[in-house]
Amino acid sequence: MNDLSKDAVNHLAVGEAGAGQRVDNFLLRVLKGVPKSHIYRILRSGEVRLNRKRVKPDARLALGDELRIPPIRTGIEAPTRLPTARPIALSILYEDDALIAIDKPSGLAVHGGSGIAFGLIEQLRATRPEAKFLELVHRLDRDTSGVLLVAKKRTALVAMHAALRDGGVDKRYAVLVKGKWRDAKRAVELPLTKFLTGEGERRVRVEHGTGKHARTVFLRRKVWAGAADPVSLLEAELHTGRTHQIRVHLTHLGYPLAGDDKYGDFAWNKVLAKQGLKRMFLHASRLELMHPIDARPLVFEAPLPDDLAEFVRRLDTPRGSDA
Numbered sequence: 577m578n579d580l581s582k583d584a585v586n587h588l589a590v591g592e593a594g595a596g597q598r599v600d601n602f603l604l605r606v607l608k609g610v611p612k613s614h615i616y617r618i619l620r621s622g623e624v625r626l627n628r629k630r631v632k633p634d635a636r637l638a639l640g641d642e643l644r645i646p647p648i649r650t651g652i653e654a655p656t657r658l659p660t661a662r663p664i665a666l667s668i669l670y671e672d673d674a675l676i677a678i679d680k681p682s683g684l685a686v687h688g689g690s691g692i693a694f695g696l697i698e699q700l701r702a703t704r705p706e707a708k709f710l711e712l713v714h715r716l717d718r719d720t721s722g723v724l725l726v727a728k729k730r731t732a733l734v735a736m737h738a739a740l741r742d743g744g745v746d747k748r749y750a751v752l753v754k755g756k757w758r759d760a761k762r763a764v765e766l767p768l769t770k771f772l773t774g775e776g777e778r779r780v781r782v783e784h785g786t787g788k789h790a791r792t793v794f795l796r797r798k799v800w801a802g803a804a805d806p807v808s809l810l811e812a813e814l815h816t817g818r819t820h821q822i823r824v825h826l827t828h829l830g831y832p833l834a835g836d837d838k839y840g841d842f843a844w845n846k847v848l849a850k851q852g853l854k855r856m857f858l859h860a861s862r863l864e865l866m867h868p869i870d871a872r873p874l875v876f877e878a879p880l881p882d883d884l885a886e887f888v889r890r891l892d893t894p895r896g897s898d899a
């Protein structure tokens with residue numbers, strides 16, 4: 577539980593890392609190992625005080641605020657090291673005092689949960705114990721590779737979140753789909769809604785009327801049309817950031833994403849696996865935004881990983897292109 581006493585009342589002054597954060601999220605971060613249910617119980621009971629007053633879980637902290645935290649005993653301790661002997665080496669594309677741009681590998685979740693003890697952010701914190709603040713700016717699915725941003729200051733996190741909400745971030749993805757894509761550029765606006773399957777798994781579908789607005793612009797990059805199953809390499813430009821947006825838009829249009837085990841063509845995926853594509857072909861290739869502190873333009877690019885680049889080379893060899 578960091579350096580807090582488990583047997584006495586603690587008084588914490590809120591620093592830059594906590595400024596602007598919700599009280600409940602702040603406590604979840606500093607009281608590592610304490611069950612979430614217990615944290616909400618001490619909030620509801622009034623045992624947590626902000627500047628000597630009762631506080632609700634969604635109250636926002638300000639720099640210099642004082643939090644009173646009651647004695648908390650728990651048999652769960654925060655892990656002091658990664659559970660694996662060899663953490664995955666992360667490829668850093670860029671780093672300064674405000675942010676880190678990482679080329680995330682496929683197969684690595686961005687955070688722990690749902691049976692995953694440690695994700696990318698937990699590994700990063702474990703390898704940088706001196707870092708006072710490390711938070712994900714956005715997320716990528718576990719099987720998606722490419723550019724991912726991590727904030728090193730709360731002010732930077734808040735600014736980048738605002739840029740994402742206001743359309744100030746240009747995000748591009750490389751995708752391979754089944755079928756011959758005919759348009760050089762195609763804007764797709766199909767509303768999406770989340771639902772649970774009968775097995776309790778989260779899914780997304782196009783749903784007019786009640787779905788949330790979702791816009792993707794697809795740019796044709798290359799088409800291999802000389803076989804029974806033509807394939808196309810596209811660049812997807814996200815204008816909104818809905819869950820599974822690219823994958824659901826493509827499937828709805830009749831161009832399933834290669835290797836997509838949730839919405840794709842499952843029989844085709846088996847064929848692709850035999851041909852060497854063992855994962856989903858979805859790669860966050862480029863991200864552009866203004867620096868959150870000094871407003872410099874930043875552009876981060878991650879080349880296709882070796883497995884995806886090799887599969888594209890194999891497509892080139894027997895078929896040639898028709899674009």
